[in-house]
Amino acid sequence: MSAEQHPVLEVENLAVEYRRGRRRTRAVENVSFDIADGETLGLVGESGSGKSTIGKAILGLAPVTEGIIRYRGTDVSSLTRAQRRALTRDVQVIFQDPHSSLDPTKPIGYSIAEPVQIHEPAPKAVVRERVYEMLCRVGLSEDAAQRFPAQFSGGQKQRIAIARALILAPKLVVCDEPVSALDLSIQAEVINLMAELQRETGASYLFISHDLSIVHYLSDRIVVLKGGHVVERGSAEEIYRDPQQDYTRLLLDAAPVPDPVVQARRTAAREKAGLSARTDAIASSIR
Ligand code: ADP
Numbered sequence: 686m687s688a689e690q691h692p693v694l695e696v697e698n699l700a701v702e703y704r705r706g707r708r709r710t711r712a713v714e715n716v717s718f719d720i721a722d723g724e725t726l727g728l729v730g731e732s733g734s735g736k737s738t739i740g741k742a743i744l745g746l747a748p749v750t751e752g753i754i755r756y757r758g759t760d761v762s763s764l765t766r767a768q769r770r771a772l773t774r775d776v777q778v779i780f781q782d783p784h785s786s787l788d789p790t791k792p793i794g795y796s797i798a799e800p801v802q803i804h805e806p807a808p809k810a811v812v813r814e815r816v817y818e819m820l821c822r823v824g825l826s827e828d829a830a831q832r833f834p835a836q837f838s839g840g841q842k843q844r845i846a847i848a849r850a851l852i853l854a855p856k857l858v859v860c861d862e863p864v865s866a867l868d869l870s871i872q873a874e875v876i877n878l879m880a881e882l883q884r885e886t887g888a889s890y891l892f893i894s895h896d897l898s899i900v901h902y903l904s905d906r907i908v909v910l911k912g913g914h915v916v917e918r919g920s921a922e923e924i925y926r927d928p929q930q931d932y933t934r935l936l937l938d939a940a941p942v943p944d945p946v947v948q949a950r951r952t953a954a955r956e957k958a959g960l961s962a963r964t965d966a967i968a969s970s971i972r
Contacts, residue, residue, distance in 0.1 A: 686758065688757040688758055688759070689757070690758075691755070691757045691758030692719040692720060692721050692722075692757075693720050693721065693722055693724075693756070693757065693856050693857050693889045694719060694720040694743065694754070694755070694756060694857055694889070694891070695718075695719040695753075695754070695755040695758075696716060696717055696718050696719070696739070696743070696752070696753075696754050696755075697717050697752050697753045697754075697755070698715050698716070698717055698751060698752035698753070699713055699715070699716045699717070699739065699742060699749065699751070699752035699753075699754065700713055700714050700715060700716075700749075700750045700751035700752055701713040701735070701738050701739075701742050701747050701748060701749065701750055701913075702748065702750040703747075703748070711913060712735045712738040712747075712913050713735040713738050713739055713742070713913045714913045714914055715752075715914065715915075716735070716739060716752075716908075716910070716913075716914070716915055717752075717915070718908050718915075718918070720857065720889045720891060721889065722856075722887065722889060723883070723887045723888070723889060724889050724890075724905045724906070725883065725889070725890040725891075725892050725903050725904045725905050726889075726890070726891050726892070726904060726905070726906055726907070726908065727892045727893075727894070727897075727900035727901070727903065727904030727906070727907040727908070727921060728740075728891060728892065728893045728894075728900075728907075728908050728910060729893075729894060729895065729896070729897050729900045729907060729908070729909055729910070729936060730895065730909060730910030730911055730936070731895060731911070731936065732895055734910040734911050734912060734913065735910050735912070735913040736861075736893045736894075736895075736910055737861055737862075737893065738913075739893075739910075740778070740859045740861045740891060740893055742754060743761075743776070743859055743891065744776065744778055744859060745761070749762060756772055756775070756776065756857075770804075773804075774800070774804045774853050774855070775853075775855050775856040775857065776855060776856065776857045776858075776859065777800075777850040777851070777853070777855040777857075777858050777859070778850065778858065778859045778860075778861065779843075779846055779847055779850045779858060779859070779860045779861070779863045780846070780861050780862075780863070781861060781862035781863065781865050781866050782866060783834075783839075783842040783843045783845065783846035784834070784842070786846045786849055786850075787834040787842060787845060787846065787849075788834075789833065789834050789835060790833075791833070792830060792831050792832060792833055793829060793830060793832060793833070793834060793837070793845050794813070794816050794820075794829075794830030794831060796834075796845070796849055797816045797819055797820070797830070797845065797848050797849045797852060798812050798813075798815070798816050798852075799849070800849060800852055800853050801815055801816075801852055801853065804853055805853065813830075815852060816830055816848075816852070817830065819848040819851065819852045820848060822848070822851075822882065822885075823844040823845070823847055823848045823878060823882075824844060824878065825841065825844060825845070825848075829841075829845075838871075839866060839867055839868070839871065840867050840868070840871035840874060840875060843863065843864070843867060843871075843875050844875070844878065847863075847875075847878065847879065847882070851882055851886065851888070854886055854888070855888055856888060856889060857888065857889045857890075857891065858888055858889070858890050858891070859891045859893070860879070860890050860891065860892045860893060861893045862893060862894055862895070863875065863879070863892075864876060864894075864899065865894065865895070865896070872899070876899065876902060876903060879903065880902075880903060890903065892904055895936070896936075897924070897925070897933070897936040897937045898937070900921075901921050901924070901925040904921040905920070905921060906918070906919065906920055906921060907919065907920075907921050907924040907925075909924065909928075909930065909932070909933050909936070911932050916930050916932060916933070917929055917930045917932075917933050925937065
């Protein structure tokens, strides 16, 4: 089988254990899933359930204690130097906090151009054109390139981080709570933008969020995590319409309902279960 015939990503029996001195935390245990070309896999669970750890393990930022992560059929722990370089081009990330990918001391055009300079160096004018094109695709104007991160709103900064993540046309984007820090009205805009760019580029997304109502909009399939374990999985429609676990139902109940009595009951149930209450007006704005 050629590399292109394999899924973009396969995670098989992944376990991640953090060690700090003699203290060990088993953050993820026996997690398996794959992601096909152009597919969005949603990873949902309460805070501390291991979602970010899985994203980090895929990016090589958390230790793979057991199991295998394969990119296009090749175990990422046994890549040659050239393959590792290709992987850092093909797999990009969008974090919750865009500050982490934008240098506050540099105009944002610099940060968007950086992956191109590293992986596909070209004459200055060519790189500049690619940056302008990308700015336009995320809904910003060319003159934004000269401005600094502090001059943009949170939503604009996340658009800039998306431009930087997508400029090399990656095959897979790990999106770790990409809209959780944004105002509700802006969340919908950014989700719609991500969906639009995915349709244009064919990239696959691993979409990580604690919020099932958001995950469901973008995802084809969903994996539900609790305490580092997979507790439920299925198509986005199945998980959203007919969750089998009470835990998943509680994650779903984060979405608002128009009836204040029902909403209060759901909020109380969530609080009793230790899940943070959150009102959410985003659903109606997502296309
Ligand atoms: P989530 O993204 O679902 O909120 P995380 O993957 O961040 O969950 O965390 C899963 C578990 O691993 C938690 O118990 C957390 O405290 C622990 N953890 C996360 N990062 C580290 C780390 N660097 N060192 C030790 N423990 C960690």
